[in-house]
Amino acid sequence: MREPMPDTTLRPCRLPGTRLEQKGGRVIVCDADRNVMLALNESAAALWELCDGSITIDEMVVAICEVSSISAHQARDDVERTLAEFERAGLLLASDG
Amino acid sequence: MAANTTTVVLGGGMPAVLEVLDFALGRRPGVAILDWDTSVQGTVDKVAARSPDVALVCADLPNWDGIKACTDIKRLGTSTRVIVVGSEGDQGTLISAVKAGADGYVTVADSVDDLVGALHQVHRGESRVPPLMLGSLLRGLIELRREDDAALERFASLGNREREVLVELVAGLDHHTIANKLHLSPHTVRTHTQNILTKLGVHSRLEAARFVFEHDLFSRFGIGDG
Numbered sequence: 001m002r003e004p005m006p007d008t009t010l011r012p013c014r015l016p017g018t019r020l021e022q023k024g025g026r027v028i029v030c031d032a033d034r035n036v037m038l039a040l041n042e043s044a045a046a047l048w049e050l051c052d053g054s055i056t057i058d059e060m061v062v063a064i065c066e067v068s069s070i071s072a073h074q075a076r077d078d079v080e081r082t083l084a085e086f087e088r089a090g091l092l093l094a095s096d097g
Numbered sequence: 098m099a100a101n102t103t104t105v106v107l108g109g110g111m112p113a114v115l116e117v118l119d120f121a122l123g124r125r126p127g128v129a130i131l132d133w134d135t136s137v138q139g140t141v142d143k144v145a146a147r148s149p150d151v152a153l154v155c156a157d158l159p160n161w162d163g164i165k166a167c168t169d170i171k172r173l174g175t176s177t178r179v180i181v182v183g184s185e186g187d188q189g190t191l192i193s194a195v196k197a198g199a200d201g202y203v204t205v206a207d208s209v210d211d212l213v214g215a216l217h218q219v220h221r222g223e224s225r226v227p228p229l230m231l232g233s234l235l236r237g238l239i240e241l242r243r244e245d246d247a248a249l250e251r252f253a254s255l256g257n258r259e260r261e262v263l264v265e266l267v268a269g270l271d272h273h274t275i276a277n278k279l280h281l282s283p284h285t286v287r288t289h290t291q292n293i294l295t296k297l298g299v300h301s302r303l304e305a306a307r308f309v310f311e312h313d314l315f316s317r318f319g320i321g322d323g
Contacts, residue, residue, distance in 0.1 A: 042228035049232030055239055062242065063235040067195055068224045 013053030108140030110161025156183035201225035
């Protein structure tokens with residue numbers, strides 16, 4: 001089933017206590033309190049750095065388009081998919097709209 | 098030349114650096130160094146003449162401006178893609194390179210294998226940014242865009258008369274000359290000037306001029322096009 005369309009003006013924010021670690025050449029985001037770990041690729045790790053509650057999804061998409069050769073549509077899909085993954089892993093604060 | 102070969106022109110201010118790059122990269126299968134030059138104009142001319150797949154330019158060396166080289170190569174409008182070689186962690190240069198249209202950025206800490214990989218990657222049409230610098234690059238670009246949006250908003254708040262006065266201020270005219278030119282009293286020009294500075298959030302005519310040029314405001318608003 002298709003994920004519901006996220007509000008692109010939302011500002012994703014990582015949970016306090018989560019941190020990025022490098023282990024064996026892989027980048028992993030960890031929430032030690034809840035024993036959650038998620039391996040990230042390079043783009044996802046960069047996106048994770050932007051999840052500080054101040055940057056909108058739209059801004060993330062525009063910036064990614066500026067540094068890559070992918071289309072805005074593709075960038076938006078990638079960003080939304082990655083953020084959904086963070087959310088499913090319980091690594092983001094619940095958005096209040 | 099084999100179809101899967103990436104042809105390259107090198108540019109940088111120091112012959113020794115370019116000779117080392119030429120030697121190291123030129124021996125790798127799938128890479129052909131067509132030429133190199135130590136001046137920006139010479140590099141741009143060689144790119145124009147040889148049409149390489151990729152121009153690999155150093156970012157900052159004595160007597161060498163790699164960002165200008167990147168900008169000028171991109172202005173040629175050819176299919177040549179550009180990789181800038183900069184310092185590791187030099188966020189400012191990376192952002193400048195991206196703004197200048199660079200398709201890739203590698204660091205002096207990268208291995209020759211990394212450089213070869215970047216050449217092929219960029220030749221294929223992909224972009225290349227050091228993974229550890231990507232997050233902060235995106236953040237820097239977002240901050241720049243916010244500043245730019247705020248600048249546009251401030252400029253848009255100027256009235257028509259204020260914009261006319263600003264054009265003359267940026268051109269370096271004094272209040273009396275502006276008053277004569279626009280058929281206003283010097284007092285009115287001074288009032289407009291004060292309002293312009295307040296609305297733009299700057300403290301002097303010089304800062305106002307810098308603000309206009311930094312954000313390319315006149316051309317974006319079609320002012321001074323003729």
